[in-house]
Amino acid sequence: MLHIKTIEGRLDARGLKIALVACRFNDFIVDKLIGGAVDYLVRHGMEKENLTLYRVPGAFEMPVLVKRLAGKKDIDGIVCLGAVIRGATPHFDYVASEATKGIAQSSIESGMPVGFGLLTTDSLEQAIERAGSKAGNKGVEAAAAVLELIRVMEQVD
Numbered sequence: 001m002l003h004i005k006t007i008e009g010r011l012d013a014r015g016l017k018i019a020l021v022a023c024r025f026n027d028f029i030v031d032k033l034i035g036g037a038v039d040y041l042v043r044h045g046m047e048k049e050n051l052t053l054y055r056v057p058g059a060f061e062m063p064v065l066v067k068r069l070a071g072k073k074d075i076d077g078i079v080c081l082g083a084v085i086r087g088a089t090p091h092f093d094y095v096a097s098e099a100t101k102g103i104a105q106s107s108i109e110s111g112m113p114v115g116f117g118l119l120t121t122d123s124l125e126q127a128i129e130r131a132g133s134k135a136g137n138k139g140v141e142a143a144a145a146v147l148e149l150i151r152v153m154e155q156v157d
């Protein structure tokens with residue numbers, strides 16, 4: 001093990017303000033992701049009044065809202081939650097790719113920590129598995145990633 005200076009994010013959500021951006025599309029899956037993210041943040045000290053849930057119609061609409069929220073001084077991080085499930089046509093590829101690109105671009109350009117809890121699955125079964133059953137809960141992972149990143153980034157300046 002090398003002994004070098006290491007900056008790590010302390011997983012303490014006290015005092016932070018976080019926005020959840022969640023899709024109404026596939027809401028029976030997305031609600032599980034929301035539940036996982038909220039539970040994780042509250043268990044790590046976040047006060048419920050510092051959490052705000054913004055609902056958008058579908059994944060395609062997420063980037064524009066993320067961009068708007070990323071410009072606000074009173075938000076420390078954003079957690080994106082949604083589920084794009086492949087259908088019979090190429091629609092999936094366009095929605096998944098535009099949502100992913102747009103969310104990443106808003107985060108990078110603004111410097112706002114954004115967690116990517118957007119499932120992009122080939123089947124409903126895969127989505128269920130990743131929304132609180134055998135493959136974990138991607139909402140929890142996205143919330144954990146944002147918390148860690150916020151705490152690392154505040155040590156950079």
Ligand SMILES: Nc1c(NC[C@H](O)[C@H](O)[C@H](O)CO)[nH]c(=O)[nH]c1=O
Pocket residue numbers: 023025026057058059060061082083084085086095
């Ligand atoms: N098929 C899925 C969508 N499609 C809807 C689009 O995101 C968008 O709301 C619509 O085209 C109107 O602009 N959205 C999801 O989040 N998940 C899907 O599986």
Ligand SMILES: CC(=O)[C@@H](O)COP(=O)(O)O
Pocket residue numbers: 084085086087088089090091092093095
């Ligand atoms: C991800 C989608 O947009 C998809 O669920 C739509 O299904 P389809 O391609 O069968 O219209």
